[in-house]
């Protein structure tokens with residue numbers, strides 16, 4: 001039996017890896033653009049892009065070239081040295097929004113950790129307030145470190161890990177009254193995922209997002225946004241908060257930043273940035289030459305190819321199209337929602353069966369919260385691929401309905 005068969009790999013994993021992941025029944029051999037292939041040569045349409053990471057498609061030739069070139073020149077020297085690659089990237093990133101400073105790290109959770117530390121230290125050392133609490137929202141996902149698990153506030157991510165760090169408090173999504181009541185002299189900041197991803201693709205309404213910003217401004221607490229998943233053009237603007245004309249104090253991002261290499265970043269206003277002094281925070285790998293060169297190329301391509309605009313147009317079209325799929329099978333789809341190419345299809349039928357049938361038809365996507373199909377395709381996805389997916393979805397739903405004798 002080939003060393004690449006699913007059974008073989010499953011057995012190897014069982015022997016070798018700590019048990020943390022539930023895998024999809026595919027071993028991926030290679031990728032190109034919006035397509036993936038398994039070892040048997042079967043082709044899949046990738047509507048997930050490594051969970052919003054591969055925004056330019058797999059192995060984009062210009063990103064591959066930038067990585068190869070930088071790998072031959074300098075990969076890592078540590079943050080003890082000046083590195084031009086990091087500064088080129090910092091300038092490009094800061095050009096996308098109103099922020100004044102950036103810090104580089106290696107993942108989304110680390111970006112959120114840095115954001116939380118910055119908010120606390122700003123309140124305690126600049127504003128001289130004894131404030132440390134970060135308020136988050138139900139349904140959020142902020143990462144898997146102890147502090148970000150505490151910020152996430154969902155039992156299934158914190159089970160067995162107590163005691164969690166103190167200083168996190170959660171209020172219902174969309175509830176401005178509860179938020180207002182939760183803010184106290186202990187509050188350092190409010191952390192909002194503008195479009196909840198893992199929580200089921202829930203975009204904040206304009207009134208909710210503006211209300212959060214208003215409470216932050218009135219009550220003297222920092223406004224933090226987690227754009228680890230929704231950032232970098234996916235929702236139709238560089239940053240999802242820009243749909244609402246807001247100006248948060250601190251932003252965390254990661255997933256799509258370095259074209260598949262691990263990288264996170266925190267952007268801050270000049271005011272909030274005063275919270276850190278030399279030695280306050282650090283990361284050995286953060287902003288290394290290789291990842292920085294890759295990320296600079298990714299940003300260049302997103303801007304040059306106008307991918308945020310593309311995501312806005314294609315995403316709006318796709319959501320209408322998927323709603324039409326719902327009308328073809330009354331009672332099958334509860335809601336289609338999202339922003340740009342961050343799309344959730346909430347099913348009224350068992351999600352696992354539909355997800356499996358779509359995978360069987362060659363479409364890779366994610367199922368979250370048991371009933372929500374989550375689509376995070378490359379921003380370069382073709383309309384024809386989304387049309388083919390809509391037709392496959394209709395077939396699967398109609399077949400499911402017939403099998404249930406409706």
Ligand SMILES: *Cc1c(COP(=O)(O)O)cnc(C)c1O
Pocket residue numbers: 106107108109110112141142143144193197198226227228229230254255
């Ligand atoms: C994925 C994600 C994180 C965590 O990122 P990691 O790189 O896995 O640590 C944090 N916040 C949001 C919104 C995410 O989608």
